[in-house]
Amino acid sequence: MRMADDPYSVAWGMAIIVMVYVFCHGVTSYMVLPVQSYFLGDITIFASLIYLPHGVRVLSTWLLGWRAVVALALGAFASEFLFTDADALALTGYALWLSVPVGALSALAAFEILRLLGASAYAGGARRMNWRQLLMVGMLASVLNSIGQTIVFAGVISPGDQLTVVVTYALGDLIGQAVAMLVLMMVFRLLRFTASRV
Amino acid sequence: MDRLQAIFELRDMLRQMERDIGLEDLSPAEKDVFQAAHRLTETPGQMVQSDQIRRDPLVADLAQATFHRALRSLLDLGFLERPTGARAKHYVVRQDLLHE
Numbered sequence: 288m289r290m291a292d293d294p295y296s297v298a299w300g301m302a303i304i305v306m307v308y309v310f311c312h313g314v315t316s317y318m319v320l321p322v323q324s325y326f327l328g329d330i331t332i333f334a335s336l337i338y339l340p341h342g343v344r345v346l347s348t349w350l351l352g353w354r355a356v357v358a359l360a361l362g363a364f365a366s367e368f369l370f371t372d373a374d375a376l377a378l379t380g381y382a383l384w385l386s387v388p389v390g391a392l393s394a395l396a397a398f399e400i401l402r403l404l405g406a407s408a409y410a411g412g413a414r415r416m417n418w419r420q421l422l423m424v425g426m427l428a429s430v431l432n433s434i435g436q437t438i439v440f441a442g443v444i445s446p447g448d449q450l451t452v453v454v455t456y457a458l459g460d461l462i463g464q465a466v467a468m469l470v471l472m473m474v475f476r477l478l479r480f481t482a483s484r485v
Numbered sequence: 486m487d488r489l490q491a492i493f494e495l496r497d498m499l500r501q502m503e504r505d506i507g508l509e510d511l512s513p514a515e516k517d518v519f520q521a522a523h524r525l526t527e528t529p530g531q532m533v534q535s536d537q538i539r540r541d542p543l544v545a546d547l548a549q550a551t552f553h554r555a556l557r558s559l560l561d562l563g564f565l566e567r568p569t570g571a572r573a574k575h576y577v578v579r580q581d582l583l584h585e
Contacts, residue, residue: 350495410495417502418499418502421498468499471495472499472502475500
């Protein structure tokens with residue numbers, strides 16, 4: 288049975304994406320941001336230099352296509368409720384909620400641009416992707432995301448800080464994706480070694 | 486896309502990443518022994534005898550001790566399995582590694 292025709296598989300896949308997204312956002316909020324603030328000061332409350340959920344965006348969109356967007360948006364909304372403090376929510380207001388669909392759509396936009404250019408990179412297609420190519424797609428998605436986020440937060444961020452925020456978003460997404468893929472690689476490696484010793 | 490195919494594609498990509506960043510699992514002798522066992526497996530689950538592997542040109546030049554060390558290591562790492570109840574020196578290449 289194909290995943291596209293199997294509602295159970297799609298629902299299960301989406302639930303996993305939401306959980307992994309929230310977990311990665313939590314790790315970013317509670318572990319990455321405090322360390323970043325300690326070493327670099329408060330560059331911005333809007334962007335992390337290692338934004339792990341970008342890896343979830345790219346990998347889940349690679350595997351599930353447009354279906355991943357709903358799960359990514361749900362995960363992002365849940366993450367904002369759970370991890371963004373009240374002051375930041377009050378400061379950013381509606382812009383923070385607009386930023387959620389922009390982030391959720393960024394990877395899909397990157398994959399669709401490649402598809403329209405005749406170089407579809409979705410999993411299961413004719414093109415066999417390697418991890419470097421997937422990072423390149425993630426880089427395109429992070430550029431699209433940072434442009435979108437700059438537009439969304441245009442009224443909130445002072446013009447002098449915009450370049451810093453754009454660069455932090457783009458770098459944070461890309462580094463976050465690389466770290467997320469490395470962690471996933473180690474998880475698969477661990478599973479393989481564990482399975483071999485059972 | 487088939488669910489298993491998606492997992493395989495993800496796993497293959499991460500496996501390639503492991504190799505590219507230098508986290509290779511196998512020594513050259515282990516790779517040769519595994520490749521020989523893989524080559525002798527025509528259908529998933531088929532048992533391969535160590536003597537058959539030993540005769541493969543890829544591993545014919547290995548010292549006996551190196552060959553046996555490689556076999557034992559491949560068993561420990563899970564690349565080869567000894568099915569329950571199988572006779573000694575009979576191995577199976579792990580089925581989920583045979584899709585390629």
